[in-house]
Amino acid sequence: MINPTTSSSIAAVVKTVPRRVVVSPLVLRTVKVVPKLVEHSAAPEAKACNGDAFARADRENEKAIGKQMPVKATARERTKFDFTAEKDMERPPQACQLGLDISAWRLTRLQDVSDDVEVFLNMFDSSIIVLATKVFPQSADMSKKRALDSFFTPMSHKKARSSPELPIKPESSQIDASTTDFSNHWTYPYPVPHLTPDIVGELNQVPASEGRAINDQPDLDLLYFQPYIPKSIERDLFDFLRQNLFFYRVQYIIKRYGTETQINTPRYTTVFGVDTSSTFTATGDLVDSQTTKPVPPERYKACASQPRSIPQCLDHLRQLTEIFTGATYNFCLVNYYANGADSISYHSDDERFLGSNPSIASFSLGSTRDFCMKHKPIPPKDGEPPPEQNLKPPLKLPLASGDMVLMRGRTQANWLHSIPKRKGKGSEGGRINITFRKGVEKYSTQNYYQYNVGEGAVWKWDKRKGEMREWVKSRNE
Numbered sequence: 001m002i003n004p005t006t007s008s009s010i011a012a013v014v015k016t017v018p019r020r021v022v023v024s025p026l027v028l029r030t031v032k033v034v035p036k037l038v039e040h041s042a043a044p045e046a047k048a049c050n051g052d053a054f055a056r057a058d059r060e061n062e063k064a065i066g067k068q069m070p071v072k073a074t075a076r077e078r079t080k081f082d083f084t085a086e087k088d089m090e091r092p093p094q095a096c097q098l099g100l101d102i103s104a105w106r107l108t109r110l111q112d113v114s115d116d117v118e119v120f121l122n123m124f125d126s127s128i129i130v131l132a133t134k135v136f137p138q139s140a141d142m143s144k145k146r147a148l149d150s151f152f153t154p155m156s157h158k159k160a161r162s163s164p165e166l167p168i169k170p171e172s173s174q175i176d177a178s179t180t181d182f183s184n185h186w187t188y189p190y191p192v193p194h195l196t197p198d199i200v201g202e203l204n205q206v207p208a209s210e211g212r213a214i215n216d217q218p219d220l221d222l223l224y225f226q227p228y229i230p231k232s233i234e235r236d237l238f239d240f241l242r243q244n245l246f247f248y249r250v251q252y253i254i255k256r257y258g259t260e261t262q263i264n265t266p267r268y269t270t271v272f273g274v275d276t277s278s279t280f281t282a283t284g285d286l287v288d289s290q291t292t293k294p295v296p297p298e299r300y301k302a303c304a305s306q307p308r309s310i311p312q313c314l315d316h317l318r319q320l321t322e323i324f325t326g327a328t329y330n331f332c333l334v335n336y337y338a339n340g341a342d343s344i345s346y347h348s349d350d351e352r353f354l355g356s357n358p359s360i361a362s363f364s365l366g367s368t369r370d371f372c373m374k375h376k377p378i379p380p381k382d383g384e385p386p387p388e389q390n391l392k393p394p395l396k397l398p399l400a401s402g403d404m405v406l407m408r409g410r411t412q413a414n415w416l417h418s419i420p421k422r423k424g425k426g427s428e429g430g431r432i433n434i435t436f437r438k439g440v441e442k443y444s445t446q447n448y449y450q451y452n453v454g455e456g457a458v459w460k461w462d463k464r465k466g467e468m469r470e471w472v473k474s475r476n477e
């Protein structure tokens with residue numbers, strides 16, 4: 001067994017931006033994602049970061065990776081890249097090279113893999129930090145040791161790894177880096193547990209199948225995964241979310257032609273997130289995304305609920321979805337259809353506050369329900385028969401548990417979608433729908449909280465009764 005005395009590390013931030021995976025040396029542009037690491041460079045933006053999920057590995061290596069360690073990153077393909085410490089000095093260069101295949105969500109290639117290389121893979125908001133540490137044996141030549149010491153901080157508490165296995169299966173301590181087992185926020189009626197390590201481990205294997213493009217009709221651009229979430233956890237994830245999330249049955253009044261009508265939303269809903277003008281800090285406070293100063297109270301004064309941070313159990317899926325769809329999302333809407341009587345009528349998510357051609361990733365868990373889509377009616381030209389597109393039967397996708405539909409491009413601008421009520425066979429069970437979207441105007445926050453949280457009672461799944469029940473605080477859950 002090697003007796004570690006000093007060690008060296010290389011690290012890189014892997015960040016996904018639309019359509020690209022960008023790998024940067026850790027010392028560059030990490031301010032928005034890893035506050036604690038940035039304390040070393042005293043960047044003010046650090047305060048605005050989503051540092052909630054701060055890894056054990058990072059804490060242990062904080063000093064080392066906070067130092068200036070130039071790292072050269074080379075993308076091999078869209079999802080594969082290598083990085084190497086540039087100033088490798090006396091070390092054999094292969095000691096500090098590793099390859100990462102982001103699509104498999106695993107480290108796939110480690111050169112010079114030996115008992116004394118430790119690798120940590122930590123996921124943050126839209127980014128991953130990969131940190132490889134090589135522990136040098138006691139017998140290392142002293143001149144080499146001094147050179148290394150002056151460059152890297154020794155980490156004497158690091159233990160040599162006895163049997164490194166490749167590929168490395170992500171463990172909860174590596175990816176789900178939070179220090180508590182619950183997500184909480186002052187706006188939540190109650191804390192929401194984190195996903196279990198088993199679910200996280202399986203979830204990291206997404207997508208479970210290749211997406212099928214559906215783009216053979218005018219303005220339609222879908223990517224349909226059957227499934228996206230591995231079959232091994234789809235039921236557990238459904239049960240987990242139904243059990244632990246809080247929902248609402250929103251009512252609101254609309255005024256049409258001078259008459260007021262009360263609308264009862266025919267499903268349970270909830271929403272998390274905030275538009276791009278604001279960012280949650282590690283402690284759940286809202287700061288302005290530009291200035292990092294606290295958000296002025298007027299910004300969300302009109303909201304039914306103040307913006308809620310996305311709990312880990314949904315945020316983990318959001319981050320994975322960002323990577324594989326190449327889009328970014330700041331809202332998570334959840335629908336629970338208790339049975340076939342619950343539904344959503346034809347609509348499109350084409351609000352201005354989503355920007356043009358928004359990408360919306362939509363997940364299904366639980367009972368299969370039909371997802372119907374039809375082109376928005378095209379007005380007939382004077383004296384001509386109605387365009388053919390208006391007469392076509394709707395497209396029907398039987399969304400099963402674990403499936404995902406990515407709607408993108410011109411789809412929202414031109415197509416309507418719905419989950420119609422269902423009678424008879426298959427109408428019994430519940431279904432959860434999760435959508436990730438990006439709101440680019442502050443009005444998106446007001447709109448989403450108004451229609452998905454509202455002002456009414458909190459509903460929670462009652463396992464004993466097997467149904468949703470109004471939740472009251474005194475029940476002490």
Ligand SMILES: O=C(O)CCC(=O)C(=O)O
Pocket residue numbers: 333335344349362371417418419433435
């Ligand atoms: O439940 C679904 O699959 C669709 C939900 C939906 O369209 C929405 O929330 O905007």
Ligand SMILES: [Fe+2]
Pocket residue numbers: 347348349417
């Ligand atoms: Fe929708």
